[in-house]
Amino acid sequence: MKIDRTMSSVYDALPPSSAREFRAELRRVLVSAVEDLNVDVLQMRLDGLVLTWWAVASAHHSPSAAAATESARRLLQGDASDVIPASEAFGRGD
Incomplete structure (x- = not known):
């Protein structure tokens, strides 16, 4: 947007x-x-x-902020599967 x-x-x-x-x-x-x-x-x-x-x-x-928020929600619920690394979520990956 x-x-x-x-x-x-x-x-x-x-x-x-x-x-x-x-x-x-x-x-x-x-x-x-x-x-x-x-x-x-x-x-x-x-x-x-x-x-x-x-x-x-x-x-x-931002789509990356939404992805990071969703990852944090899953982590807080104890689900570490399919968590997006911060470097990828914020566009700092290679």
Whole structure:
């Protein structure tokens, strides 16, 4: 899934728990902007916010992340068969 680096696209792609954190962080950025009254600083902070949460949303929708989550679930249940090595799950294999 390709996620555009826009605030609305990133927000829509986040799981509910992350979306709550995103909103809280956005509020902190906006409150600090009101205190600073500096539009350039606000833009820089918003750009950073979107980029950071874009990475979270992209990882959430990554097929390798889903494979790693499934492997972890199986391991926690005591099933070590067919576990995907981390190097393969995260694309670092040869």
